[in-house]
Amino acid sequence: MSNKETGLTLVTGGTGHLGRDLVQQLLAAGRRVRVLARQPGSDARIDWARGDLSNGDGLRDALDGVTTVINAATFSPIAQRGYVRLIDLFRTPRAVDVDGTRHLLQESERAGVEHFVHVSIVGLDPKNSLPYNRVKLAGENLVRQSDLPWSIVRAAPFHYLMACLLRSMRWLPWWPLPNSVMQPVATTDVAAYLIRCADSPDRGMHDEIGGPEAKPFPVFAQQYLDIRGLRRRLIRLDISEEKARRMGFVAANGCKGSVTWRDWLLGHADEPKGKVRNTPIPPHM
Numbered sequence: 001m002s003n004k005e006t007g008l009t010l011v012t013g014g015t016g017h018l019g020r021d022l023v024q025q026l027l028a029a030g031r032r033v034r035v036l037a038r039q040p041g042s043d044a045r046i047d048w049a050r051g052d053l054s055n056g057d058g059l060r061d062a063l064d065g066v067t068t069v070i071n072a073a074t075f076s077p078i079a080q081r082g083y084v085r086l087i088d089l090f091r092t093p094r095a096v097d098v099d100g101t102r103h104l105l106q107e108s109e110r111a112g113v114e115h116f117v118h119v120s121i122v123g124l125d126p127k128n129s130l131p132y133n134r135v136k137l138a139g140e141n142l143v144r145q146s147d148l149p150w151s152i153v154r155a156a157p158f159h160y161l162m163a164c165l166l167r168s169m170r171w172l173p174w175w176p177l178p179n180s181v182m183q184p185v186a187t188t189d190v191a192a193y194l195i196r197c198a199d200s201p202d203r204g205m206h207d208e209i210g211g212p213e214a215k216p217f218p219v220f221a222q223q224y225l226d227i228r229g230l231r232r233r234l235i236r237l238d239i240s241e242e243k244a245r246r247m248g249f250v251a252a253n254g255c256k257g258s259v260t261w262r263d264w265l266l267g268h269a270d271e272p273k274g275k276v277r278n279t280p281i282p283p284h285m
């Protein structure tokens with residue numbers, strides 16, 4: 001039997017937005033799935049492994065017998081709380097996306113993992129102005145330097161996050177937004193693509209994945225307002241392509257998902273009103 005039929009896949013971040021879809025789709029395809037989690041869940045179809053990427057606890061046991069790793073864990077304060085604070089423009093924690101990736105790579109090499117699939121974001125380059133993007137790039141670089149057979153999959157911003165960020169602006173009568181192109185994508189589409197990449201014999205940088213439509217941010221914001229029945233004035237800020245790129249506003253280069261922003265909004269009437277996730281954000285943030 002092929003590895004695909006017999007192998008065990010370890011998913012990190014399996015309790016997160018992307019990770020949950022990833023795990024559901026792997027299970028639906030009949031795969032054996034282990035999830036590394038700080039607080040294991042109760043779904044009996046999953047082989048739960050308790051561990052923490054930031055200090056490496058539990059990783060050795062979690063990787064025992066694993067053939068494929070899909071690293072979908074992250075720590076983004078913006079994604080955690082669902083809105084941006086000034087501090088996010090100056091710093092972001094490295095404990096999960098850099099130190100955690102290093103710990104995971106070391107233990108994966110030791111365990112003889114056959115394919116290490118790393119989830120990243122579109123538009124990363126050393127000139128990025130957002131600290132989170134710089135941290136993601138540092139994590140990617142560790143993967144590239146590793147001796148493991150690796151794949152990196154860059155994804156466009158997820159619909160859930162864009163909806164939370166727009167929701168957090170509801171109290172403002174005017175919405176000043178960069179008039180820059182982006183291509184938001186559904187986590188279900190990213191999960192399906194990641195599984196295809198994990199199964200593929202190809203290694204290295206894969207095509208990026210974005211949603212089916214690349215449009216200026218204010219166009220998506222107007223769709224949000226229309227579907228949520230809100231009236232706000234959009235102020236389009238024209239910024240240079242270079243500056244937009246530094247802020248992470250880019251279209252994805254390659255694979256397109258199928259779920260439109262409009263369809264996603266119609267199917268998710270209630271984006272979270274407060275914090276997006278339960279994980280406490282460290283006090284210094």
Ligand SMILES: NC(=O)c1ccc[n+]([C@@H]2O[C@H](COP(=O)([O-])OP(=O)(O)OC[C@H]3O[C@@H](n4cnc5c(N)ncnc54)[C@H](OP(=O)(O)O)[C@@H]3O)[C@@H](O)[C@H]2O)c1
Nearest residue numbers: 013015016017018052053054073074155156157158161279
């Ligand atoms: N959000 C976006 O718009 C976007 C766009 C493109 C790419 N991505 C990438 O896609 C991936 C998933 O993003 P997401 O938005 O789905 O993330 P998310 O919902 O914030 O989930 C993060 C996951 O990481 C886990 N995690 C956090 N700290 C950990 C630690 N110390 N040890 C082990 N696990 C830890 C969390 O577990 P707990 O349940 O314990 O908190 C959770 O399962 C990331 O690589 C991200 O950079 C995201």
